[in-house]
Amino acid sequence: MITILKADYKKYNVSELEKLRIDEEKFYENFDDAILLQTCNRVEMIFDAEKYKNIKELEKIGINLDKFEIISGEKAIEHLFRVASGLESMIVGEDQILGQLKNSYLKAKEKGKLSKRLEKIILKAIHTGQRARLETKINEGGVSxxxxxxxxxxxxxxxxxxxxxxxxxxxxxxxxxxxxxxxxxxxxxxxxxxxxxxxxxxxxxxxxxxxxxxxxxxxxxxxxxxxxxxxxxxxxxxxxxxxxxxxxxxxxxxxxxxxxxxxxxxxxxxxxxxxxxxxxxxNLKKRMEEVPKVEMIICEELEQLKELLDRMEFENAVRELGQYIENIRKKELEKAKNILKNKNKPVEDVLDDFSKSLCKKIIYDIITIFENLDNKEMFNTLASEFKKLKQQKSKNKT
Incomplete structure (x- = not known):
């Protein structure tokens, strides 16, 4: 998920926001996995919450944290989607904010400051803003x-x-x-x-x-x-x-x-x-009538994003597990090769010992992990799924 530190026109006037503006170069020199969004009506710092957790470090570059509201998790993502859609703008539905968000994204990407997760979230926010303007009349009619x-x-x-x-x-x-x-x-x-x-x-x-x-x-x-x-x-x-x-x-x-x-x-x-x-x-009245339609689009896109992030998290977990098993395999393989070099055992016995040792180490570590979990049902669920998989494979053989 993400964490956002925000200050906007709802709390500050333009001159006050001007004083809260952050030096872009200094910001990106000090922080990774982050995007800085600054307009005349808002100053927002968007962080990948998994990659960056110590908000206090912002004080090192002269940022007064007391001036910013901090929002995290799903609320932060929803806020970002609302910003991109123009619902958080002083003039509801205005188009300029979408271009400003795109420019902020491109600057952060150019500087190599985007985690894969943060990039997915920002791109989804931009897509949501585009849908809001294509599928509703939120930006139609002059309101200034x-x-x-x-x-x-x-x-x-x-x-x-x-x-x-x-x-x-x-x-x-x-x-x-x-x-x-x-x-x-x-x-x-x-x-x-x-x-x-x-x-x-x-x-x-x-x-x-x-x-x-x-x-x-x-x-x-x-x-x-x-x-x-x-x-x-x-x-x-x-x-x-x-x-x-x-x-x-x-x-x-x-x-x-x-x-x-x-x-x-x-x-x-x-x-x-x-x-x-x-x-x-x-025109403003007409735009306000379109707000519920935009909020429906935001709900749809939030659900899709959640599925995407869950899939990414699962894929990352599988990669981590694969790397962990690969490391064990390499160590056990090295042991088996040394035994074969010394010719102390028949090849069949060495391979048998190698496979048993590999399985024991993996099972031992899995049991240790689940013993440390508060939710013991997860272990039972995993065991049940392995049992189903075993039965399925047995049927396939016959």
Whole structure:
């Protein structure tokens, strides 16, 4: 199983989580059979619990254990599956966490830090996250103001082949960028009072920047306008948009960038942050309705993983047993060879002694093991199964 040390947005804000971040190189230099997952909303250390048990050693690299919640066993695996599926994200169902988990897995694998068991668990978590998004609608519909603005524009007007004007280059504008990047837009224009900021943003989007004095010209060119400035007063009104033609205006600024008289223009459709909140809330409600379906997928995948891990454990036990018997066989064979070299006994007698000694040593060790077990029923079960096997082989001979 695994052990996870976690700190996330449920307990800490972004700046507090930033202080809990761990130096990746230092982490992997000190620990094997582990994966480090770090995002803006979480810091999680995932360990193979069988391979690594001394959590206190984390303090050697400056990690304050009091800041982290520790979960182990099946609860830890379930948590990891929920993380991969987006159920533990601040925005339920978001896709980014799945890519972040994949990247963390690849880094740990590249550094040779994965046990076979831990790798199986992580890959199963990634598969579970993929199933959740393919088989349910947990990630559909924008639930942030930025993504909701793009969704609303797409719903009302369509985005394919459209010209988009983004006014502003601050935090809200950056939220819009994440959603716009996935769309098939013809052209993006970025306008901002500080031209250098507009240039940086336009470069990131593969668009073009304009100075603020060219705004009215850009408004006539744009099909969709998303306004997200930090201006203290409106920058768009009926007069400024009277020659804009058919246009969708989405105002996500606070305070608003638009005036209500814009709604009087027959070809201009205005949506404000209040409209977007309704869209975001509606989408979040739809996502929450999908949570039980995702939890069913997680249950299915947990059962499959348990069977896989049990099989791995059994195969490991068989390998260990095989190695143990092989070591005894080699020792007894060496004794038999020495006796044959000295020619003290006939070959038949040497082989007979070799086989008896091999069996006695194996049986003696097995009895010793079972004498030390609290559960004596296991020995009786084993004896019963050997008896059945013997009877079966006797039938096969006849």
């Amino acid at each position: 103001i930025g993504s909701a603005s793009v969704e609303l524009a797409e719903r009302v007007f369509g985005l394919d082949g459209k010209n988009v004007l983004l006014i502003g280059a601050g935090e809200m504008a950056n939220l819009v960028i994440k959603a716009l990047k996935e769309k098939n837009i013809k052209a993006i224009i970025v306008a901002n009072r500080t031209y250098e900021k507009a240039e940086r943003l336009a470069k990131e989007l593969g668009g073009m920047a304009i100075k603020f004095d060219k705004l009215e010209e850009a408004l006539r060119y744009a099909d969709i306008v998303i306004s997200a400035t930090g201006a203290p007063h409106p920058i768009l009104n009926k007069e400024r948009l009277k020659n804009a033609g058919k246009t969708v205006i989405i105002d996500i600024a606070n305070p608003r960038d638009t005036t209500d008289d814009i709604r009087e223009l027959p070809d201009v459709f205005l949506f404000t942050i209040d409209d977007l909140k309704l869209v975001a809330e509606e």
